[in-house]
Amino acid sequence: MDSKRLERALTAEFDPNADELRVVVRQACDLADSGKVARDRGHELTVEDIIENLNDAPKHSSLSQRWNWWLGALETAYGGYAEFRILPTLFGDI
Template sequence: MDAVEQALRSAFDGSPSERRVVARQARDLADAGIIETDRGETLTVATVIDNLSDAPDDLSIAERWNWWLGALETAYGGYHEFQVTTTPDTE
């Protein structure tokens, strides 16, 4: 388990799969480097946890992530692709 998943597990309730997908999106966001460009700071585990902690308490981990990314999208643009979305089951 990587550092983001461990920190999410320590900070918030949620399922392992939800933590995994948020951690994956956080890694993708870090790899894209747009936080550094837009905010002049490196995306760290602490940054992720701090910003998710600012979200309303009744939100899930994925909803907290999307809440933060929504704010970044509004402020800078270019963050929508990093939000967590569900896809309908296909049969």
């Protein structure tokens, strides 16, 4: 996973705040590095996959809400994705 390319694509598509962007990119890279998506879905995780799936989330969701929405779908379909979700902070969603 090219983190810089993902960062640019997420910024262009969703205009997130810097904290949210940093956390989603980190989680996406960790997910890609785990190889879980490749095992479950038969192909490596790509920037395009992430953008496409995050665009399926409810329209007025923040980037972290979109990420968690997609990870919830992956958890339901395959199991084992909960560790890649973004937990809310004391200050609310990131």
